[in-house]
Amino acid sequence: MGRVALVTGVSRDLGRRFARCLAATDGIDRVIGVDVVPPRGDVGAMSFIRADIRTPVIAKVIAKEDVDTVVHMSVIATPGSAGGRGTMKELNVIGTMQLLAACQKAPSVQHLVVKSTSTVYGASSRDPAMFTEEMGPRRNPRSGFSKDAAEIEGYVRGFARRRPDVRVTLLRLANVVGPHVVSPMTSYFRLPVVPTVLGYDARMQFVHQDDLDRVLRHAVLADVPGTFNIAGDGFLMLSQALRRLQRATVPLPGFAVGQLGSVLRQARLADFSPEQLSFLTFGRGIDTTRMRTELGFEPDYTTAEAFADFASSMPASSRISERALAGLADLLPDDRGPVGATRG
Amino acid sequence: MADAEIIPIGTRGRPGRGTGSPKPSSAARSLAAKPAPKAASKGAATKPRRATPRRTSKPAAVDAIEQVTTEAVPPAAPPSAPPSAPPRPAATTADRGPLAGIAPDVWLSMLQGAAREVWGEQWEPQLAQLLAVLRRRLTGDYEVDEFGFDPEVTEKLTLALLRPIAEKWFRVEVRGIENIPAEGGALIVSNHSGTVPLDALMTTVAVHDNTGRFLRLLGADLVFRMPFIGEMARRGGATLACNEDAERMLRRGDLVGVWPEGFKGIGKPFSQRYKLQRFGRGGFVGAALRTGVPIIPLSVVGAEETYPLVGNIPSLARLLGVPYIPVTPFFPWLGPLGLVPLPSKWLLEFGEPIRTDEIDAGAADDPMLVFHLTDQVRETIQQTLYNLLMKRESVWR
Numbered sequence: 001m002g003r004v005a006l007v008t009g010v011s012r013d014l015g016r017r018f019a020r021c022l023a024a025t026d027g028i029d030r031v032i033g034v035d036v037v038p039p040r041g042d043v044g045a046m047s048f049i050r051a052d053i054r055t056p057v058i059a060k061v062i063a064k065e066d067v068d069t070v071v072h073m074s075v076i077a078t079p080g081s082a083g084g085r086g087t088m089k090e091l092n093v094i095g096t097m098q099l100l101a102a103c104q105k106a107p108s109v110q111h112l113v114v115k116s117t118s119t120v121y122g123a124s125s126r127d128p129a130m131f132t133e134e135m136g137p138r139r140n141p142r143s144g145f146s147k148d149a150a151e152i153e154g155y156v157r158g159f160a161r162r163r164p165d166v167r168v169t170l171l172r173l174a175n176v177v178g179p180h181v182v183s184p185m186t187s188y189f190r191l192p193v194v195p196t197v198l199g200y201d202a203r204m205q206f207v208h209q210d211d212l213d214r215v216l217r218h219a220v221l222a223d224v225p226g227t228f229n230i231a232g233d234g235f236l237m238l239s240q241a242l243r244r245l246q247r248a249t250v251p252l253p254g255f256a257v258g259q260l261g262s263v264l265r266q267a268r269l270a271d272f273s274p275e276q277l278s279f280l281t282f283g284r285g286i287d288t289t290r291m292r293t294e295l296g297f298e299p300d301y302t303t304a305e306a307f308a309d310f311a312s313s314m315p316a317s318s319r320i321s322e323r324a325l326a327g328l329a330d331l332l333p334d335d336r337g338p339v340g341a342t343r344g
Numbered sequence: 345m346a347d348a349e350i351i352p353i354g355t356r357g358r359p360g361r362g363t364g365s366p367k368p369s370s371a372a373r374s375l376a377a378k379p380a381p382k383a384a385s386k387g388a389a390t391k392p393r394r395a396t397p398r399r400t401s402k403p404a405a406v407d408a409i410e411q412v413t414t415e416a417v418p419p420a421a422p423p424s425a426p427p428s429a430p431p432r433p434a435a436t437t438a439d440r441g442p443l444a445g446i447a448p449d450v451w452l453s454m455l456q457g458a459a460r461e462v463w464g465e466q467w468e469p470q471l472a473q474l475l476a477v478l479r480r481r482l483t484g485d486y487e488v489d490e491f492g493f494d495p496e497v498t499e500k501l502t503l504a505l506l507r508p509i510a511e512k513w514f515r516v517e518v519r520g521i522e523n524i525p526a527e528g529g530a531l532i533v534s535n536h537s538g539t540v541p542l543d544a545l546m547t548t549v550a551v552h553d554n555t556g557r558f559l560r561l562l563g564a565d566l567v568f569r570m571p572f573i574g575e576m577a578r579r580g581g582a583t584l585a586c587n588e589d590a591e592r593m594l595r596r597g598d599l600v601g602v603w604p605e606g607f608k609g610i611g612k613p614f615s616q617r618y619k620l621q622r623f624g625r626g627g628f629v630g631a632a633l634r635t636g637v638p639i640i641p642l643s644v645v646g647a648e649e650t651y652p653l654v655g656n657i658p659s660l661a662r663l664l665g666v667p668y669i670p671v672t673p674f675f676p677w678l679g680p681l682g683l684v685p686l687p688s689k690w691l692l693e694f695g696e697p698i699r700t701d702e703i704d705a706g707a708a709d710d711p712m713l714v715f716h717l718t719d720q721v722r723e724t725i726q727q728t729l730y731n732l733l734m735k736r737e738s739v740w741r
Contacts, residue, residue, distance in 0.1 A: 125565050125566075125568040125569035125574065125584075126565045126568075126584065127584070128583075128584060128586050128588040128589050128592075129490055129491045129492075129583045129584065129588075129589045129592065130490055130588070130589075130592060132588075135588075197571075198571060199570075199571025199572040199574075199575060200571055200574060200575055201492070201575045201578070201579070203488070203490075203491075203492045203578070234487070235488050235489065235490055235492070236484075236488070237488055237492060237494075239484075240484040240486065240488070241484065242484075243481075243482065243483060243484030244483065244484040244485075282568070283492070285490050285491075325482055328482065
């Protein structure tokens, strides 16, 4: 049997890479990439159709190409890349509505895989340490990306109710990192001096970009319906991650970080949305038990390994204080090595 | 004696400020530049020569007396030595610093001595270990668990800082430590008191030092909302007091501590000391029932007297979004000094574990049973508190 997959949001790097990777997979005959702008870079065996998922054109594409699998990756987290909050919301929410409406009308569609985010759980001081898939945010998001994500999930659940014959898999991913990933989180870590929230330290989980490709492909092929949290094993604290990066940090009170974030947003350096600020303050943990038991997926990279791979792609910090600290750390003994070689 | 080092004191007779500067002060110049004192000193120098012939003419008795005086003042001889010694450069203030003139090898032996003093004879591996820890902290090469618990910093820093307070200041005395299982999950339920949650910290120290296990605390969401405190709490292994987290920890086999009275207990006035408040909604019993772990009642005596809460500023508390602003006999009147807890004597008694593994897990949904168990735990703690108070001789001893 030949399957035809439609992937949205292929103009961005993660979407393009996944589409290329899916096109090279056995059992998938054809991969159609859809976006409003053509992808830059190698697309492999994917065929690109320029279509806007906010318009009913998408329904024609699905009907004409006889698509049976839809992978929705076109949820964007930053208003900057879309050209403003209004456009971003329209792309996210209206785009998803149109896409799901088209899927509902198309009898050929059998599988729907949606890449969502763990941002839907929010981040606050009242959070449990680990979110399981049944839990929701402690406080419903009122604006921004987290509200978009919550609305998108709502539409996906509505679609699953109306088309019970379609297998729907919703993946809530922790922050994706990797050498080529451009996301609010990675551009935050790439800042020359990283602002942190004074007096707080966030718990973080990361997914490697290769694991993102693998889990999406697994979800396309595995035919397991449901909602799954996806994250690498283990945790990193924000302070710990920054030390591993050897980045200089400047702790600021929360409101100052928010203001700095809006300045950075205007300068197009980084994007500090309110939900990212609360994530950097309180952090979040997601329980990945169901990813293993039900979805049957095992990530290749732990959180620490994924982050190390991301860190290795970055140039070492050129700041003297950071270099001095690193030099000092090199002088200090490693207790896994021989002990006693050092003296006071 | 003849080649004894002369330690220069002052300006060694030369005019000047005593700072080693070759230029004397104007006052000294006016004294020194006059020719008359020069002549006087010349006269003084010639005197001994004249004295020798005079001695011969004197009677023997006088001679004997002179002999005694010269013997009684032996330092009279050394002053002849300095002129033969090479001229010393003038002493500067830098030379006279408290650390001047200590040779590097003396420094090394002093540091080694200090290290031996701190870490004992095995100081070298100990120091290497400390430096290795420092390296791991600098490079971020350490592990935290899903709750943000950092065992290294907790064991090496937090508990090490709290231990002297527990042992020397409060002289914590622990009873019934054998009731804590050596492994597997258990829920320690305690009374809460003392305005500032010192009892939670001291219990953590006591449990760790007596059993080697880390006590994982369940804290109110206010703890995690506050900067620094929330960070330290997570690092020390605490998590939010909610059923999800409590059950997750108990399932992992952790030793979990909970103070079900919450702010009602810790912020109660001093007049109500050692009277247990309502035990929340019994959520902790539900968590223990669902995970089948024993409940260990803990009674803490002594914490109530650390900060006797005599008043509250509700309006300010509402403004700051905290449950109370304490007024004690010393705070805020004495400022930061009022933050020093009173050195009361503490008694910690761990009671018999209440087993829940024989009760059906579905019983957690039976409110009557949950209330019954909650009351049982509460009564046990209250009775133990009364017993301990009766046995206690004084608040301070």
